[in-house]
Amino acid sequence: MEPFSRLSSHLVPIDRDNVDTDAILPKQYMAMITREGFGEFLFDSWRYRETGAPGRDNSGRTPQADFALNNPAYAGARILLARKNFGCGSSREHAVWALAQYGIRALIAPSFADIFYGNCMKNGILPVRLPAHAVDRMFETIAVTGRLELTVDLPSQQVIEASGAAIAFDIDAMHKSSLLQGLDDIGRILAESSDALQAMRARRLAEEPWLLKK
Amino acid sequence: MPQKHTLFEKIWSRHAAVDHGASTLLYIDKHLVNEVTSPQAFDGLRGAGRALWAPESVIATADHNIPTANRKAGMHDEIAAQQLHALEKNCAEFSLSYFPLDDVRQGILHVVAPELGDTLPGTTIACGDSHTTTHGAFAALAFGVGTSDIEQVLATQSITLAKPRSMSVEITGKLPPGVYAKDVALGFLREFGTDCATGHVLEFTGEAVAAMSMEARMTLCNMATEAGARAGLITVDQVTIDYLRGRPHAPTGHDWDAAVEYWRTLRSDAGAVHDKALRFDVGALSPQVTWGTTPAMTVGIDDAVPSLDSYRDSDARKAAQRALEYMGIEAGTPMRALALDKIFIGSCTNARIEDLRVAAQVVRGKRVARSVRQALVVPGSGSVKRQAEAEGLDRIFIDAGFEWRDAGCSMCLGMNNDALAPGERCASTSNRNFEGRQGYGGRSHLVSPALAAASAVAGHFALPGEI
Numbered sequence: 001m002e003p004f005s006r007l008s009s010h011l012v013p014i015d016r017d018n019v020d021t022d023a024i025l026p027k028q029y030m031a032m033i034t035r036e037g038f039g040e041f042l043f044d045s046w047r048y049r050e051t052g053a054p055g056r057d058n059s060g061r062t063p064q065a066d067f068a069l070n071n072p073a074y075a076g077a078r079i080l081l082a083r084k085n086f087g088c089g090s091s092r093e094h095a096v097w098a099l100a101q102y103g104i105r106a107l108i109a110p111s112f113a114d115i116f117y118g119n120c121m122k123n124g125i126l127p128v129r130l131p132a133h134a135v136d137r138m139f140e141t142i143a144v145t146g147r148l149e150l151t152v153d154l155p156s157q158q159v160i161e162a163s164g165a166a167i168a169f170d171i172d173a174m175h176k177s178s179l180l181q182g183l184d185d186i187g188r189i190l191a192e193s194s195d196a197l198q199a200m201r202a203r204r205l206a207e208e209p210w211l212l213k214k
Numbered sequence: 215m216p217q218k219h220t221l222f223e224k225i226w227s228r229h230a231a232v233d234h235g236a237s238t239l240l241y242i243d244k245h246l247v248n249e250v251t252s253p254q255a256f257d258g259l260r261g262a263g264r265a266l267w268a269p270e271s272v273i274a275t276a277d278h279n280i281p282t283a284n285r286k287a288g289m290h291d292e293i294a295a296q297q298l299h300a301l302e303k304n305c306a307e308f309s310l311s312y313f314p315l316d317d318v319r320q321g322i323l324h325v326v327a328p329e330l331g332d333t334l335p336g337t338t339i340a341c342g343d344s345h346t347t348t349h350g351a352f353a354a355l356a357f358g359v360g361t362s363d364i365e366q367v368l369a370t371q372s373i374t375l376a377k378p379r380s381m382s383v384e385i386t387g388k389l390p391p392g393v394y395a396k397d398v399a400l401g402f403l404r405e406f407g408t409d410c411a412t413g414h415v416l417e418f419t420g421e422a423v424a425a426m427s428m429e430a431r432m433t434l435c436n437m438a439t440e441a442g443a444r445a446g447l448i449t450v451d452q453v454t455i456d457y458l459r460g461r462p463h464a465p466t467g468h469d470w471d472a473a474v475e476y477w478r479t480l481r482s483d484a485g486a487v488h489d490k491a492l493r494f495d496v497g498a499l500s501p502q503v504t505w506g507t508t509p510a511m512t513v514g515i516d517d518a519v520p521s522l523d524s525y526r527d528s529d530a531r532k533a534a535q536r537a538l539e540y541m542g543i544e545a546g547t548p549m550r551a552l553a554l555d556k557i558f559i560g561s562c563t564n565a566r567i568e569d570l571r572v573a574a575q576v577v578r579g580k581r582v583a584r585s586v587r588q589a590l591v592v593p594g595s596g597s598v599k600r601q602a603e604a605e606g607l608d609r610i611f612i613d614a615g616f617e618w619r620d621a622g623c624s625m626c627l628g629m630n631n632d633a634l635a636p637g638e639r640c641a642s643t644s645n646r647n648f649e650g651r652q653g654y655g656g657r658s659h660l661v662s663p664a665l666a667a668a669s670a671v672a673g674h675f676a677l678p679g680e681i
Binding site: 016017018020022023026027028030031032033034035045051054055083084085088089090091092093094096111113114115118119122123172173174175185186187189190192193196197199200201204207208209210211212 | 229232234235237239241243253254257258262267270278279292293294296297300334336343346358359360362363370371372374376378408442444464465469470472473476508530532533536627628629654655
């Protein structure tokens with residue numbers, strides 16, 4: 001996965017509470033068996049007037065004019081601004097693939113759903129939790145000025161505004177180092193923890209021999 | 215004095231293979247694999263040339279995107295067929311236990327694993343589906359995961375997790391007649407919100423839970439994910455043990471005795487402290503119906519759609535306004551006044567034999583209202599279907615005008631050809647009423663099986679006693 005260090009971009013605002021992964025990527029696209037091709041279907045039901053389906057031509061659909069992704073002011077944004085409990089509901093990682101393939105590398109919200117948060121980390125997207133009042137202020141700024149540019153700096157764990165003002169955010173050490181290095185988790189686990197996992201497997205079968213009954 | 219541990223801590227510490235401080239490598243005993251979230255994980259393994267760590271831990275079947283009618287005709291579309299074929303091919307290539315569509319054990323994984331006795335107390339379970347929380351009814355620590363995690367479990371038999379916090383929810387009082395586990399879950403979400411358990415493993419305790427059957431407990435734990443919980447848990451008691459005895463994959467003989475002795479230790483010690491504790495009294499709870507687009511947007515059946523003035527928080531008011539628009543209803547409308555187009559009895563929440571028995575009792579000798587375009591009963595598994603047919607429930611449903619289908623997720627998420635059309639209003643026993651969840655533009659109202667059945671007959675929301 002692509003390492004994440006420091007990212008400067010304007011924001012695209014999704015001004016709703018409890019945005020679920022069904023909304024981020026509707027279920028019909030979960031029928032696709034590849035890891036690619038999800039970006040053009042991000043927020044599909046909110047983004048287009050007509051329903052879409054995998055394999056159907058997407059180019060003739062009418063964009064919903066009032067949806068943020070279709071607003072030229074936000075085109076090319078790599079940071080998405082959201083409200084609380086973003087990514088709730090279904091565990092589908094396809095939602096995160098859609099965000100990543102659309103071009104989003106960082107998310108800012110007061111809170112994220114747990115499975116979604118983990119899925120972001122696995123795909124090099126940094127979800128930044130900021131206090132609700134700071135997020136409110138960003139939405140207000142965008143509403144007034146139309147555009148807000150920020151830098152998300154992972155090494156210093158700060159969101160830095162154009163004025164130079166910085167807001168600190170928390171991230172655990174493991175996620176931080178994985179993102180900074182762009183590490184493949186599985187490769188690292190097999191290299192570092194194979195023995196511990198083999199020992200655990202043996203212990204589990206000794207503790208509960210019925211686990212293998214078929 | 216010995217340390218007091220919560221149920222969660224007991225299972226966690228027994229599976230923590232490597233402690234990295236901020237995160238833990240948690241060993242997974244059982245891995246449930248479906249057709250929709252796994253193909254990219256198998257591709258990842260193949261691409262990296264990696265073998266499976268413990269193929270015997272995997273149970274695989276297709277549930278999300280398969281037809282529930284006329285299966286002999288084959289798959290309903292080409293892309294779904296590719297997905298099913300990918301699962302079959304991956305299971306054959308990696309020698310995994312797979313139940314094909316014509317196997318009686320095929321069905322929704324969260325129904326299949328418990329009924330086979332594969333969901334055992336004290337174990338850890340992973341599955342690429344958020345409703346994996348269901349298995350917590352057996353004191354199994356069960357996590358819904360994404361596709362990268364599926365790949366990690368296949369390759370290492372572990373998931374990497376920051377240790378969740380622990381939260382207890384004591385459900386006090388005795389459930390009034392006609393009020394079910396589904397109503398408890400919806401009432402709880404209404405009271406505490408859809409993110410009240412974020413970051414937590416939620417343990418349900420209390421007299422109402424102790425009085426529930428295993429199937430009701432599964433319904434409750436199933437909905438724990440709707441509160442944002444990583445997992446749900448319920449302690450082992452005689453009800454758990456009685457349910458597991460004699461299941462095809464449950465331990466037998468000496469193993470059974472040893473297992474039961476261990477399982478009985480799977481409870482939070484008296485005096486163990488949870489990070490968060492809530493209490494919810496159900497003594498006066500009424501049958502619940504959702505009116506909006508999250509499971510917390512719920513009222514009692516005797517209530518009306520709430521007014522926007524009842525929301526103090528401006529974001530919540532905005533969300534309610536949007537939900538009203540999407541659902542095509544007005545604040546102040548009595549719930550009973552909403553006419554229904556479709557009825558769905560199914561899903562990993564409410565498609566077990568007990569659910570079908572309750573619904574069949576309600577519709578016995580009655581007819582689905584003419585105004586209802588379609589009423590579906592989709593059993594949670596082939597075994598549930600067979601059991602229901604042995605009891606004659608299929609005849610009751612068919613005579614009443616329901617369609618009697620094969621097992622699968624079906625209209626719960628409408629990935630297959632069972633879906634709502636734009637604007638259609640559905641009484642659904644499933645778990646999510648998100649925008650578009652059951653079909654683009656579809657309007658879902660979550661209810662218990664009893665209420666779905668009565669509402670099918672009435673053509674609008676109604677109680678069994680009213681039809």
